[in-house]
Amino acid sequence: MTTDLMTDDPLADFQAREITLQEATKVVYVSGAGPAVIVMAEMPGISPHVARFARWVREAGFTVYMPSLFGRDGALPDAETAGQVFRRACVSAEFRAFGAGVSSPVTDWLRALARLAHGECGGPGVGAIGMCFTGNFALSMMLEPVMLAPVLAQPSLPLDTPDGLEIADQDLAQVAQRLERDDLTVLAYRFEGDSFCRAERFAAYAKALGPRFQPRVLPDSAANTKNLPPFFERFVTTPHSVVTVHLIDAAGEPTVLARDEILDFFRHRLGA
16 A cells, blocks of 8 residues: 655545434444444544554454544644643543543444444454554443444543453443353554553453453564654653554564464454
8 A cells, every 4th residue: 555644635536424322423434345344543543554453454354443532634743733632632521541440421422423334344243443542442342232342542531540351340341241141242453652552551451350351462663754744743751653653564574474364353353
């Protein structure tokens, strides 16, 4: 895939749809054919790197639903603008950036999106991947029965509690029961030295979900360190984004193997 990742992406190969669910309207970028996969962007929004990953999902045989949750869609913002997006999201009523044991309210809307996407695309169910700020959302979405394939990429909330989980205790218990009952698993990825998603968080997931939680920890040496966007240059000082900014797009690279494992996971669960 030849994409200029250091300029704005017009997202011209996606259909920008205004979707109203639960009395809230959001723009969702839709493209592809096959079972639905919801791709939730990391900070500072639907960047060229996030769009590249969404296209990989589309090319693997899925219909991508990529909701706009924060930031300017397709933009490669400067560090100051991206920092403002981050600060606004931290105080937004839709997200719970601080404090463990709470679920972000936006996950209710995302579960409704999963139901809509399944109704439009059919198939056995829906997959979802969250990244960084949205990293845990795919787990909270498992309260929706059509959700079958959750992927957590460097889940970073809550920001103030390294071993905290950004999901209400009762929701976590219900998800754990469902994973066991329906014989489902959760894939999760992080870099070993990631300061936003630390080992303590993955240990907490493992304690709560047991073997249904399948973690993957990549060495820091596997991370891309060249041509990083301004936001990452200034604010993200450790390897962090496994399938976007810090992915090295070359055969045999650990990050590419992680991407391919995610795509195979979606194929296995959704039958693409």
